[in-house]
Amino acid sequence: MHLVPRLGSGIPLVARVDEMRRLRAAFSRAERGEAGTVLLAGDAGVGKTRVLAELGEHTGGRGALVLTGRCLDVREGGLPYLPFAEAFGPLATAEDPVVVEAVRARPALGRLLPTVQPGPLVSSELVPVTSSEPEMAHRARSEQDLGQLQLFDAVLGVLARIAEHRPVVLFLEDLHWADGSTRNLLSFLATRIRAQRLLIVASYRGEDVHRRHPLRGLLVELVRLPTVTQVELRPLSPTDARAFVEALAEGPLSPETIASVVERSEGNPFFVEELLASCAEGSDLPAELAEVLLARLERLSPDARRVLRVISVAGEGVSHAALADVSGIGENELDEALREAVQHHVLVVEDGSYTFRHALLQEAVYGDLLPGERIRMHAAYAARIMRTPQGRGHDAKLAYHSLQSRDMTTALPALLRAADEAERLGAPGAALRHVEQALEIWHAVPESSHPEGVDELRLLHEASYFAGTSGEPERAVAYARSAVQELRPDSDVDRAAKTWRRLAEALNNVEGAIDEAVAAIGRAWDLVAESEPGRTRSWVLATRAAILRGVGRREDALQSARTAVADARATGTAGAEASALITLGGLADNAAEFEEARVRLLEAERKAREADAPNVELRALCFLGNSYEDQGEIDRAIMVYQRGITRAEETGLTWSAYGLEMRSRQLQLRYFSGDWPTESATGAPARGVSSALAARMTASSLPIVVSRGRFAMAAKLLVELRPHWRAEPLTALAAGAAGSELAYWQGDYPAAIRRAEEVSDFLRVFGLDYLLSEIRLGAHALAGAVAQAAAARLRGDQPEERDAVATGERLLEQVRYAAVNGRPRAGKLGPEGRAWLARAEAMASGLGGKADPARWEAAVEAFGYGAVYEQAVCRWHHAEALLAAGEPARAAREVREAHEVAERLRALPLRDAIRSLARRARIDLPGLTEETGAAAEPAQSRVDPLTDRERAVLERVALGRTNRQVGEELYISEKTVSVHLSRVMAKLGATRRAEAVAIAYDRGLLAKPSGAAV
Incomplete structure (x- = not known):
């Protein structure tokens, strides 16, 4: 059998807290003389051996004798007593007198221990049984029964004798492969142990123990015993599986890779390891893992295997009627095949449909199909779907099976209908996938078969929109550019204006593309500027107003927004009106006209909702939250952002530009307000979301990670975030502030300064828009400079102290410059900016002492x-x-x-x-x-002569402090320090300070120094 390397060896045990607690409790009872048996069940690869290893380390560390034996998958007859022979093997060569005496006193153990001379009734060469010699056969059976009984008594006896000397733990692994003799011996032991210091733990694969499995009867018998406990190892939860992936990984992994491994493994640690070894998101199933999975199916009948192949093609649960229709197997044969697959735990029944117990098993079976098989089965499913009534997901299923069976003519319209349905259901990511597939096969379908009213330009436009609303802004831009390239000189003006506007919207959501966005919306406006008011013109004006406001062209933005409102009201284009009202609200906010701004934004929210324009509605809520946040009204801002987050989730726009922005801003405000969420509530993006957006959410949670002292995780996240700075400068800002604080808490003050300054230098490339960020970054860097100066002062390192003070003074000037020359949204520095400025000024006041x-x-x-x-x-x-x-x-x-x-x-x-x-x-x-x-406090001896104050003084003397420096740190006079030191030396019998420190170390009165005190 091919053995896959275990990547997880040596890593901490992830999760399994409850299971380990129960196993340790069982051992504690055994230590008290309450013997017991634990049946440990779990799927293949779920971690049974790892848990037993952990338990073995725990029990061995408490003085127990740990014996381990494993069953093997030997299909031809099996090996009698194999796990017991392996477990008892070390007893034959043991040097412990108690073990040696116990083994020698029981010669019946000869069948397990070759070095022990077997007794006369346990000969390994029993007389063969033949029908022609009934008396001899009867005698042989009697001798065999007697020999087995003697062996069983010997096994129990030797365990009980050793247990008088020390606790004994017996592990029997993979009991589902056990032979009959092994099962009988386990049954004998489990029914007879009572007051020994003995614990038996037997593991088995629950999925392999089907109804007719020989182990099933024994399990039914054992679970009735009061000394038997059942423990089931279930798959890891998504959170635990993610922790396991991160523990296994040798370096940083992308969020997409982690999510893929967690999702596909379904919490099975072995599957996690194998998928991580392939380390490619969405890649084919690793060959080694596929072999392991398919090996389970070899014992099934041909009909059962055929049914599994048919179900694997469906990619979802399949009803009995569909199986009968597609498989071509007779009704009775189908019933038996399904019963066999269910009993062997390959299939499960959910809501009346049959599905694979594990998705990776479905992948393995599907991957093993021949090309012709796949095409024929997919075609059969497509034909059945076309004959059945339509319902939710009908067109998506038809499109999938038609694509796989190479029927592009059927697939194309089905994909477009599926995209429409996905949009109605608030699933822009699914809609995007359908439209992309339609684009891929567009030229493979004859033009005569193209759906009416649909062309490639429309598909590109929709792909851009769906990409933007599902969290992939870069792809939105790419599709919008392709759409613009499809325009011709004779293209419809209205349609061309819509296409250029879509490109402008997409570019406006990507960092560093604002100039191109201005040019794109200018092209759209040129096309409709002289036309009569209409829907397209209203939307172009509203978008133009938003973009021009973003580049500081206030008057042009104001005029476009007012014209857009007038046009929209004249033509009944409520969505465009709402969009223009948001821009008017933002302009009012910039002018410090806060009440007017909020009235405009609330009106825009209402109109957008009435017009069923969810993206506009989210923009209104985002601007409203910004208005409250800028004025320090944190609670109101959090409430508005939560309203926006809820609406984004309801409309499928969670990872659109404004959905993401509100989620990120709310998380940061919760950090400031002291309402810190748990790690699982930080809103990590799902698979498919742009890595830049995923990084933005990670950066938003980073301050909480640092402030809670999770330094190793924070350091890892900082490395993962670095490649995403340019795509989203706010990610750089969050990383710089958190990274600087991390270094400060770790006592690496030069790094605290360097990290903050690195981000400040990076953000200056983007102009004045990010200048205000230097106030917060500068305050963090100043903390490092002050601490570095203080540490140098304590060491008497005057050059370093001067350099640190000079650095701090330079940082303070940069902070002051940013406060004066930055561009606050409301025209003047808000409460947050003023607070960080005050902190920087206060921090700098300590540069000199x-x-x-x-x-x-x-x-x-x-x-x-x-x-x-x-x-x-x-x-x-x-x-x-x-x-x-x-x-x-x-x-x-x-x-x-x-x-x-x-x-x-x-x-x-x-x-x-x-x-x-x-x-x-x-x-x-x-x-x-x-x-x-x-x-x-430092470790102390049983009799500690030092008071807390004396120890505090001695700690600082050990760090090389002078009496004056010790006094400054402890806020006492230099004379008081001298008095304390005199008392310490008298108590310890020392004549010098250094001698007192050395004696304190030797006597355990003082911990080794770890650096300067905070």
């Missing part, structure tokens, strides 16, 4: 608009400044408020930094002693 408490107080107040986490960070720094200024009471209040936020959010780096400050300043925090205690 002690920070200004007044500036940090101003930063705390500035973030009071609702940015809960960032305000807590400022409170921590404010407390440091207050302590340095000799105001411990005010500092204690700030410390406690910041700690409450950090603890509630599980913001571990911030929480630990606050606790460190509290310990140094001797500030009591609720629950601090109980939660941190020994874990937070």
Whole structure:
């Protein structure tokens, strides 16, 4: 049998928390003398062996003797007692006196242990049974029965004897392949163990134990016993499967690859490993995995295998009537074939239809078909679909089977009808796939068979629209450009204007294409500028107004928007009117006319919904949320964004430009407001969504990952995001800020500065539109510069200190420049910008030493608009400044408020930094002693002569601090430090500071230094 390498060896066990808890509980009972048996069931590849290995390590670590035996798939007769012989093999050469004595006292074990002399009644060469010698046959059977009984008693006896000395764990793997003798011995043991320190764990494939399988009867018997426990290993959940993929991967994987492996494997770890080995999204099933899957089917009858081939072609559940129609098998034969496949757990019945138990098994069977078989079966399915009544998905199925059977004439109109249905159902991704397939076969279908009113230009236009609304903006642009190229000098003017407008819309949603978008909408406007008001002209004007506003041509945008509203109202084009109203609302917002802006945007939302223009409706909601967000009304902005997210999901536009923008903005606002979602609720895009959009969502969740202390994951995500900076500068901004904060918490202050500056330099290429981002990035970089200067000051490294201070001063000037020269949407710096500016000013005040408490107080107040986490960070720094200024009471209040936020959010780096400050300043925090205690302090001997304050002083002396520096860190005088050191040296019998540190290390009173304190 071909063995596939196990990629997962050596990685942590993923999930299986509940199963491992139950298995460890069973062993704990065995340790107490309550023997038991566990039946561990699960599909092939689900991880039974991995779980047993984990349990073996756990039990072996607690002193148990672990014996392991495996059954083999030997079809011709089997090998008697094979797993027991393998498990007991090590006993024959054991050096433990107890084991040696137990084995020697039981010669009947000779049938399992060749080195043990068998007794007279357990000879391996029993007299052959023949019909002509009845007495001899009877005697042979009697001797065989007696010998088997002696063997069974010997096995139980040796296990019980060893268990008196130490717990014993016996693993029997792959019991579904066990021979009759092995099953009988297991039954004997399970029914007789009671008070021994013994645990038996037998694993088997549940899918292989069909109704007539010989193991089935034994399982029915065993589960009735009070000492027997059943544990089932189910496939991994999608979240756990994703974690498993990431644990296996040797390097970063694209979100599409991860999603593909998780989806196709259906949570089976073995399938995950094999698919990951092929590491190609949508690739054919790996040959090794296909062989393993198909091997299961070899035992089935020819009719059963034919039925499986027919079902594999369907690609979905198949009714009995459809199988009878397509397979060509007689009714009785079909019944028996289906019964056999179901009993062998190859097929399952769901909602009256037959489907494969695992999708990869369907892939394997389908991949094994001959080309002619595939075509004939697909043609049979297509013919049946055309004869059946139409329903949901009817045309999509017809198109699929017609394409696979090479019937392009039938497939083309079916694809177009399927695309229309998908659009009605809010599935633009499916509609895009149907239209793309139609484009692929367009020239393969005779022109006389083309559907009426449809041409290639229309298909390209629709493909561009569906690509844009399903999260693939780059493809939307590509199809729109192809459509423009299809235009001819004699093309209809109205149609040409629509085509150029579609290109302008698509370009407007792609970073760096704004100049081309302006040119495209200009071409569209030139075509209809002199025409009478109409639907096309209204839409061109509305789109022109939106694009011109985006490039700062306010007056032109205002005129186009007002004209669009007038034209739309005159022609009843409510969608275009709503679009133009959004632009008018955005212009009002830019002019700080907030009430007017919101009235316009709410009216636009209502009109768009009434006109069934969902993309326009989402744009209105996005602009409305932006308006609230810019003015620091976080709660209202979150509510509006949630309304937009809900509508996007209802209309199938979740990953359209505005659907994505609202999802991303809401996640960032939840971060600021302290309403942090779980990892599973961050809204990772599904398969098929543009990698740039997927990166945008990942970047939006990155600050939460960093702030919760998940540093390894954050570092990995930063690497994955780097290639997507140019496609979406907001991804770069989020990565720069989070990356800088990550480096700061890790104590790599030069990296904190470098990462923020790298992104600032990158964003300058895009002009003034991203200049405001330098305020936040500069504040993060300043934190690194201040910390680097402080660390250099403690070391007495004056050149590095001067360089760090100079860097900080340069960063502050850049922040101030950005605040003055940036382009806020509302014309002046909003609450968020003002808060980050205040934070940068406060941070810079500490470049030379002690920070200004007044500036940090101003930063705390500035973030009071609702940015809960960032305000807590400022409170921590404010407390440091207050302590340095000799105001411990005010500092204690700030410390406690910041700690409450950090603890509630599980913001571990911030929480630990606050606790460190509290310990140094001797500030009591609720629950601090109980939660941190020994874990937070250095390891101590049983009798610890040092007080907490003395240990804190000695810790800093061990780091090379002077008395003055120790005093500054602990907010005590230099004289007090000297007094504490004198007491420490007296207690430890040391004459010098260095000697005191060495003695403290030797006695376990002090942990090895890990670097500068936060």
